[in-house]
Amino acid sequence: MVVRGWLRQTDETRRLADIAQAKAHLQGRISFFLQTLTDEPQQPGTDLSVLRAEIADLEAQVDRESREIRLQRAEAKISGYASEAIGQLPTVAPCVDSELHFSSRIPEVRVIEAGSRAMLRMPDVGSDQNYLAIHIALAFALQRYLGETNAPVPGLLVLDQISRPYFPTRNADEDETEITGGEEDEDIQAMRRHIDFLFKQVAARPGLQVLLIEHAYFADDARYTAATLDTCIAQGVNPVRLAAAR
Numbered sequence: 001m002v003v004r005g006w007l008r009q010t011d012e013t014r015r016l017a018d019i020a021q022a023k024a025h026l027q028g029r030i031s032f033f034l035q036t037l038t039d040e041p042q043q044p045g046t047d048l049s050v051l052r053a054e055i056a057d058l059e060a061q062v063d064r065e066s067r068e069i070r071l072q073r074a075e076a077k078i079s080g081y082a083s084e085a086i087g088q089l090p091t092v093a094p095c096v097d098s099e100l101h102f103s104s105r106i107p108e109v110r111v112i113e114a115g116s117r118a119m120l121r122m123p124d125v126g127s128d129q130n131y132l133a134i135h136i137a138l139a140f141a142l143q144r145y146l147g148e149t150n151a152p153v154p155g156l157l158v159l160d161q162i163s164r165p166y167f168p169t170r171n172a173d174e175d176e177t178e179i180t181g182g183e184e185d186e187d188i189q190a191m192r193r194h195i196d197f198l199f200k201q202v203a204a205r206p207g208l209q210v211l212l213i214e215h216a217y218f219a220d221d222a223r224y225t226a227a228t229l230d231t232c233i234a235q236g237v238n239p240v241r242l243a244a245a246r
Helices: 002-039 049-062 064-086 128-148 186-204 222-227 230-235
Strands: 099-103 108-112 156-160 177-179 209-214 216-218 238-243
Touching: 049 064, 064 099, 064 128, 099 128, 108 128, 128 156, 128 186, 186 209, 186 216, 216 222
Parallel strands: 156 209, 177 216
Antiparallel strands: 099 108, 209 238
16 A cells, blocks of 8 residues: 555656646747747838728729719819810800810710800800810810829820911911911901910920911911921911920
């Protein structure tokens, strides 16, 4: 009995010794790990804000409701810019003091008549002078919006014979019309407003360029003569390159 008891105590002592050794070993490993972790420089965590922003942008692009809202906002801005532009251009009734409403879905532009607020379609605007003013106003409005949104669209407008409504009897084979001041009729005054509008728009929009192909030659306008390319004047056509100052 005594021997059996002693053996049991010996086994228990050995078991406890093994547990103490294992515990000490584990503590040593943990201590070594913590020391190594403290000594090593901490690596910065990954910045996920950029990825989250990209995900939100992609979700907005595929979301039909968000896309519709963005489209409506773009149309409203372009309509506002076009309305501002046509107010600076020569027009006759029913486009005097009017506003323009642009829709990209059809696409379509309508004239909101001053006073009555009637919505007029293009066939209802009357004269060629109004057609010209609407097209120029919308073209510059689109360029202004595309420039603000950094859209991958060239900042270039090519305009051909904007004097046509004012000199309808001239044709492409005739020599240029040189305008040198003096007494001027309403048509020449209207053309001067168009030219002044073009120069002001280019000056106000960095990166925007306008190429105007024109028979009318404003010899008394220093801006116009300086921008005219001399290579084609002998043929009766004046390419006028208007470029914003760099």
